[in-house]
Amino acid sequence: MSKVSEFFGPLKRRPKYTTKPDGTFYSFTYFRENFRAEIVEDCQYRCVYCDCHEAEMGGNEVMELDHFRPWSRPEFAGLKNDPNNLNHGCPRCNRLKGPHWPSTKAGSPHDSKVGFVDPFNEKRADYFSVNDDGTLVCRQDPGRYIADLLQLHRPLLQRLRLRRVLRRAVNTYIAKMLPEIEAAKAGGGTLTREQLAAEWLKLKDYQRLLDLCDAPLKELKTLLSAAA
Ligand SMILES: [Zn+2]
Numbered sequence: 001m002s003k004v005s006e007f008f009g010p011l012k013r014r015p016k017y018t019t020k021p022d023g024t025f026y027s028f029t030y031f032r033e034n035f036r037a038e039i040v041e042d043c044q045y046r047c048v049y050c051d052c053h054e055a056e057m058g059g060n061e062v063m064e065l066d067h068f069r070p071w072s073r074p075e076f077a078g079l080k081n082d083p084n085n086l087n088h089g090c091p092r093c094n095r096l097k098g099p100h101w102p103s104t105k106a107g108s109p110h111d112s113k114v115g116f117v118d119p120f121n122e123k124r125a126d127y128f129s130v131n132d133d134g135t136l137v138c139r140q141d142p143g144r145y146i147a148d149l150l151q152l153h154r155p156l157l158q159r160l161r162l163r164r165v166l167r168r169a170v171n172t173y174i175a176k177m178l179p180e181i182e183a184a185k186a187g188g189g190t191l192t193r194e195q196l197a198a199e200w201l202k203l204k205d206y207q208r209l210l211d212l213c214d215a216p217l218k219e220l221k222t223l224l225s226a227a228a
Helices: 028-042 074-079 091-097 143-149 155-185 193-210 215-227
Strands: 064-067 086-089 128-130 136-138
Touching: 028 064, 028 086, 064 091, 086 091, 128 155, 136 143, 136 155, 155 193
Parallel strands: none
Antiparallel strands: 064 086, 128 136
């Protein structure tokens, strides 16, 4: 399995979505009911706009399929059933995006000032990055337009991003500490029992910040008690 980026990673569409036997598209409703998983998988289970993972939002059933080019606009009416125009989106982003399509550049989803970044054709990481406190950085336009329209600075998203940052910190910390603990178990290592206990407290602090933390912490706890 390829490594999934922590934030706004590159996305790639499969070569071909399921079509009718004669090669034409199913209706949007039929496709959504039967083959939505193809889009979801290509979007790596995240809203392509705010980057929240469906699990972070409460599960797949709360998510929606967004028409990147809004089919309610006459120029895009023919794209209503085209799966290549569908993205996995959270309800808030989908609703706020609605029929907006402000690009003044013909054929392009944005004109470098306003509009949308096509997650499958451009690197979203060129437009957005995330600080260690979970705040979103708009690196270039139309990042600011998108963030304002879709409310990407909303507290819920900041919290979700912060959680990912903390999770990364915990994982990095565990990767660093495990050899020390293994060494301590074998009677060696550079840390005293007191130092190990202090490290454990540090980890507990991460746990408090994360609200919950599952298997890796448990594993570490077992190892620490064995080392004590
Ligand atoms: Zn979203």
